[in-house]
Amino acid sequence: MDELPLHKISISGPTLASIIQRFSTSPGAVDGLLFGHVTYVTPSTLSDDSASESSTLVATITGFLCPGTINSFYDSTGAVELHSLRRLLSDPVLNHHPSLIGWFSGRRKTHPRPSMREFAVAVSLSSMTQLAFPVKNAPGSTNFNPCVFLLLASPLSDQSIHTHEYRAYQFRRGTESFDPKSMDIVNIGPAFRGHYGSFSPIAPFPALACDFRNSPMSEDRDERILNQMKKFSKDQRELDMGADGFDVGSLNRLVGSEAASYTSGLEDLYEKMLVKIENLARQVERSSARVLEQFKAEKRNDKQHTSLLDSDY
Structure with missing residues (x-):
């Protein structure tokens, strides 16, 4: 059965920055797991137009796990190794991110498009029905398999400004293809609920100390x-x-x-x-x-x- 189509993939700015930092500081290519949830969103209509928008699915990435190497949970052919995957999922850091929604891959100096091995990994991972999890706010019983894929790549040539490219995909089992999805980076505003629990400023605007004592100046x-x-x-x-x-x-x-x-x-x-x-x-x-x-x-x-x-x- 084909996965339900996602409308977009959402991630907070600090989470995306952490993934990029983990990739940029590693000695070579890396991969890892993505955790979060999928929500069934019904848009609110504020106009008098009788035409109503259809409900959409939004995948929200709330955490990740990066062992710092490649082939961390699959073999050289791209087949997911269940014992390696269970070992990673047993990490105590994942207490707040129980749902596996997909995985990511970071490659240096390559084009930002999925490779044949990444295609094989996506096929193997999305076919594991035991990893399916319920969709939030969905009418009835709707489950979602881990099919989100985030691809990171560094520039092909050396640049004076250090940049990284990233693209998000949903692997569709029905067509056996990667479906590109828009990446919604949430930083602040009404949509930040669920990404930030609290906020406190750590660098307040400093006040200049004024010293009016006498000095030898003119x-x-x-x-x-x-x-x-x-x-x-x-x-x-x-x-x-x-x-x-x-x-x-x-x-x-x-x-x-x-x-x-x-x-x-x-x-x-x-x-x-x-x-x-x-x-x-x-x-x-x-x-x-x-x-x-x-x-x-x-x-x-x-x-x-x-x-x-x-x-x-």
């Missing part, structure tokens, strides 16, 4: 620096006023009827922060230019002083 320079500090303090107060009310406990408003208005407020705060960072970057750039000019002037003065001493002798 009065003009003191006044200029004091004006800059006052301007920064004013900007910091305006930024704090803009961030008022955006605490961690209010993140639950990102889900529900208030999501649209609350998200726009967060975007406005983010734009203010970008403007502030740009102003700070320009101040640093101007300060660096002044330091360079002062350094060049001191070098010229030293050369002139050396020339005068040589002429005296």
Whole structure:
């Protein structure tokens, strides 16, 4: 029996980044198992149109297991070895990811398309009916076999910017082919439910320590620096006023009827922060230019002083 067609494959940004990092730091090609769940989604119709959209299946990847080698659960012909697979599935790390939805393969400097061996592995793995699991929210009893395949590949040639390509497929047993699927990377917003349990900032915007003690600088320079500090303090107060009310406990408003208005407020705060960072970057750039000019002037003065001493002798 052919698998039910998936609408898309969803994965959180940190999970995808972890898979890519595991692949990029390995000495060679790797493979591994993908865990998650498949959900039967019925879209909500907000318009008065009588035509209703059909329900869809969404596969969500919530975890993975990478032994760091190839042929970790299959032999050289692509046939899945049941004892190797059971050994991997008995890992205690998989307590929160019990459902095996598929597998992934990472290859270096190759084209991002499935190989004959990966085709054989997909055929063998998807035919194991004992690994089938129920689909969430599905009407009646609907099971899903592990047929999701994620392919990662590095560029064929060396590049100055380190990049990786990835593609998602569903192996269809009826046609014995890989069906390309769109990859939905969830980071933030109403769709992030189920991917993140909690969030807390670890790098708050720092406040500049202002020291108004006396210094041996000239009065003009003191006044200029004091004006800059006052301007920064004013900007910091305006930024704090803009961030008022955006605490961690209010993140639950990102889900529900208030999501649209609350998200726009967060975007406005983010734009203010970008403007502030740009102003700070320009101040640093101007300060660096002044330091360079002062350094060049001191070098010229030293050369002139050396020339005068040589002429005296």
